Amino acid sequence: MKQSLVLLLFTLSISAAHAQSSCAKLIPLCKASFIEDYSWDGRYWRAELYNNEKTEVYYTFFKGLRYRLIPCGSSDEKSPLRMRIYNANHVPLLDTGTQNARPYWDLELSSTQLLIIELYYPAGSGCAALIIGHKASDAIASKE
Amino acid sequence: MQENYMVFAVRNVKLLLRSVWAYLLSSVVLWLSACGSDAQQQMPQTVPDTIYAVSWEEIEKYMRAAPSPAQISLWLRQEKVPFYREALHDPTLASRYRSLKGAANLGIYLTDMAYAHATNNYQVAYEYLTSANRLSQLYGLSDMLSMERIRELDRLQDKPDSLQRLFSTYYAEIQDRLETTGQQALLRHMILGGWVESLHLTLHLQEKAPNKHGLADLIRLQKSLVPLMKKMYAIDTTYSEDSRIIFSHLSAIEAALSKIPDPATDASASTDPQKGLIRLDFEKSAPLSPQISAQLREKLHPLRQYLISV
Numbered sequence A: 001m002k003q004s005l006v007l008l009l010f011t012l013s014i015s016a017a018h019a020q021s022s023c024a025k026l027i028p029l030c031k032a033s034f035i036e037d038y039s040w041d042g043r044y045w046r047a048e049l050y051n052n053e054k055t056e057v058y059y060t061f062f063k064g065l066r067y068r069l070i071p072c073g074s075s076d077e078k079s080p081l082r083m084r085i086y087n088a089n090h091v092p093l094l095d096t097g098t099q100n101a102r103p104y105w106d107l108e109l110s111s112t113q114l115l116i117i118e119l120y121y122p123a124g125s126g127c128a129a130l131i132i133g134h135k136a137s138d139a140i141a142s143k144e
Numbered sequence B: 001m002q003e004n005y006m007v008f009a010v011r012n013v014k015l016l017l018r019s020v021w022a023y024l025l026s027s028v029v030l031w032l033s034a035c036g037s038d039a040q041q042q043m044p045q046t047v048p049d050t051i052y053a054v055s056w057e058e059i060e061k062y063m064r065a066a067p068s069p070a071q072i073s074l075w076l077r078q079e080k081v082p083f084y085r086e087a088l089h090d091p092t093l094a095s096r097y098r099s100l101k102g103a104a105n106l107g108i109y110l111t112d113m114a115y116a117h118a119t120n121n122y123q124v125a126y127e128y129l130t131s132a133n134r135l136s137q138l139y140g141l142s143d144m145l146s147m148e149r150i151r152e153l154d155r156l157q158d159k160p161d162s163l164q165r166l167f168s169t170y171y172a173e174i175q176d177r178l179e180t181t182g183q184q185a186l187l188r189h190m191i192l193g194g195w196v197e198s199l200h201l202t203l204h205l206q207e208k209a210p211n212k213h214g215l216a217d218l219i220r221l222q223k224s225l226v227p228l229m230k231k232m233y234a235i236d237t238t239y240s241e242d243s244r245i246i247f248s249h250l251s252a253i254e255a256a257l258s259k260i261p262d263p264a265t266d267a268s269a270s271t272d273p274q275k276g277l278i279r280l281d282f283e284k285s286a287p288l289s290p291q292i293s294a295q296l297r298e299k300l301h302p303l304r305q306y307l308i309s310v
Helices: A002-034 A138-143 B002-034 B037-042 B056-063 B069-079 B091-096 B099-118 B122-139 B147-155 B160-180 B184-208 B213-234 B241-257 B290-308
Strands: A039-049 A054-061 A065-075 A082-086 A092-095 A105-109 A113-120 A126-136 B267-272 B277-282
Touching: A002 A039, A002 A065, A002 A126, A039 A054, A039 A113, A039 B069, A039 B160, A054 A126, A054 B056, A054 B213, A065 A082, A065 A113, A065 B069, A092 B267, A092 B277, A113 A126, A113 B213, A113 B277, A126 B069, B056 B184, B056 B213, B069 B099, B069 B160, B069 B184, B069 B213, B091 B099, B091 B122, B099 B122, B099 B160, B099 B184, B099 B290, B122 B147, B147 B160, B160 B184, B184 B213, B184 B290, B213 B241, B213 B290, B241 B290
Parallel strands: A105 B277
Antiparallel strands: A039 A126, A054 A113, A065 A105, A065 A126, A082 A092, A082 A113, B267 B277
């Protein structure tokens, strides 16, 4: 009985470690695929989400810069990773779940703000990561 | 790019090992507890790791909220701010810092470098990168900010976009190296130093040009950021004198910020599905009074002095 318990926990540990490892592999892959000419300052977030779990990302967004949000992950139910954007007071501003699924979204703001981005899967479990790139806003760049 | 992959590969292995280790450890603990009370009595009383009361993942969430020097640099360039040498820290002190203060000053020098670069003062930027290079040697980061890399950045002076991207990559690597080598406490101080210096520079610039809305926005933003910085340090104030001092300075800054009317955080969101663009339009905030900025400067000054004093 005790041996079975140890064996079970060991098996679980290996599979969890494997899931975490494959989750980590997503980040360079997503970055290489979608970052294009955006600068990336090393901030990425990664979490394993089980059964409707969510994870939050806090990030300062400047007016005058354009950001690329690359939600990146794979779930056991093949559902796309979604983002809910909240202001600093946790008031919801936008849910990308109401939009067609895309591999990334670009973001611009009319003033500098701290935003909270919640990552979630509509169904199932999986790993979730977010990469944020930044560059000068096209609107401002064209004025110069 | 290859270097990036290597850093990630190292991180993956570490995460894998950490995960396997954690599960093996829990397996052994469960097995031992299943063996009965005799075995439990024979086990030595382990001292829990009380340095961080909450998980590191929780702290990381707050640590990444503050803008990086790379982002600050691009934004300052967009704002077309003037250059004030007198606002910068003394680069010749770099060799005199050690341990946590060294990490905070690494963040300060990188932010000063970012400001000098954003205002096209490349010679000054070079001086600050050299100071950062000196400090980086304390933390096993000398290859990340090597003289060769600094010269590479220097060669890109007339290509600000390329320079910006390269600096962002180097900053990314520094963060990753500190995390993967278990130096999160140093990373926290580096982020704090960078944040303090960016706010110090913003307040200095705002004093000179009070009508710049972008600077006022950045000062208002601190109402949201400072509570998160406090959380970063609240976790170990019981054990660390440094954290206790920093926490009390942050509390004083928060008190000064409480006099600023709440910034407009309600926004209308619009999307352009064709371009994949989200636009958030926030209401305009009330102007910032010079008195409040002066009070904030007064409260920030002692924290900056604490970090830069030798």
